[in-house]
Amino acid sequence: MSTNAIAQLFRGDCELGSKVVVKGWVRTRRTSKAGISFVAVHDGSCFDPIQAVVPESLANYEEVTRLGAGCSVIISGTLVESEGKGQSVEIQAESVEVVGWVDDPEAYPIAKKRHTFEYLRTQAHLRPRTNAFGAITRLRNTVANSIHNYFYNNGFNWVNTPLITSSDCEGAGELFRVSTLDMANLPRTDKGDVDYSQDFFGSESFLTVSGQLNVESYCLAMSKVYTFGPTFRAENSNTSRHLAEFWMVEPEIAFADLEDDAALAEDFLKQVFQQVLEQREDDMAFFAQRVDKEAINRLQNVIDSKFVHMDYTDAIETLQKSGKKFEFPVEWGVDMASEHERFLCEEYAKGPVVVKNYPTDIKAFYMRLNDDNKTVAAMDVLVPGVGELIGGSQREDRLDVLDSRMDAEMREHLWWYRDLRRYGTVPHAGFGLGFERLINYISGMENIRDAIPFPRTPGSAPF
């Protein structure tokens, strides 16, 4: 008899009265002296565990009465309508095989009780057994799938940009070095510098901070492309919104300007949210109940409303006129601080807000210079709770302007990037979306370390 995923049983894939086999882990067991035990089993396929009703007539019933949280079991029986409240169907067990016991029930890290997220981070290998992390894991999976679906259905090509790069001038953050040199005995040049020509790639190399520059080259051939993969930043950032290793989605569209880019971001988010509400009803109900009451309403509101757009210049004016006291003063030309971004999306727009056309001086070299010569065609999508969810721009497609924003070393290193402006250049634009930030925005989870299975942060990479 084949295994039945618990999700199938609740979904009605199996007829009542049919024989089913469930394999999973015990969440709770309650024994009734009337001669039955109730065993709740989860297998990760859906939020709810299934209840198996085990009669004392089973030969190994004594074993069953010793089952506790974390034990692994195979339960065979008949799928029946539940006599009790709280679940639609349950399994009338005909056999219970205990596959793995829990050594020391008292010390089992995931006891049948509430745990803090902070504690569960120290048990990252076992936390997927909890309600919350099971839900987050399924949410991540659904969102990733929705992202690929969105792009696939809209004619985008998924481009697998490299994780190892030799470019250290992208400006997106500190880089992790990749090297096979013997650290205890580094080769030196005549000048005494480390001789990277002897390193694996024949030059200095690093883990990527962004696939953008590479994906632009495919954009200028395939028209609509995106990357979706891990990125690495060696910033010493200790906040609830930063990881040293995180996943990023970076679409890039040709023959497009900043408005097209912003429109893509909005349509993309709305469609992903729509799919999440349709496909993860059970987990979203959990988030709304236990993590953030607004979790479901928030997504529905975003789907139903238009994003608020404002120029950086207007945003600064709005902040100045707000009458609110900020720790850092606002004036045209400054990079907005968290408190400013928070005000704009949480108090002013009360939802996602798109801020566009930032001062040239505070933005990256590849962003397109506007006609005013003061601002670039950049945009950030700010959302309540997580702040900057998306950062994007129209790219500088004019070689002379691009060159003016790079120094000699960059021009030499990024010769291939410059080539893209020499051979059939076109206006193009794209953005980067932090996948874990998206997961937190959707679920209402507050710490990004809980949005990824095994978080990597400064000073911490256990597991």
Place this chain on the structure above:
RNA sequence: UGGCCUGUAGCUGAGUGGUAAAGCGUCCGGCUGUUAACCGGAAUAUCGCAGGUUCGAGUCCUGCCAGGCCAGCCA
């Protein structure tokens, strides 16, 4: 990297210089088609580590370690 906060039982967490609460979980018993059940009982603590002050330190001081929050950097 800076500022602030926190380390007490498996987990959560009281304890304001003088005998280390309690809840949950665990174990035992009772009850029950139960459902994060309920009732009764029991076991469980080098008070993060190392120094110092004191007759006496979980409590005060110093250093270190670990974690968290906020800020900067960004996604």
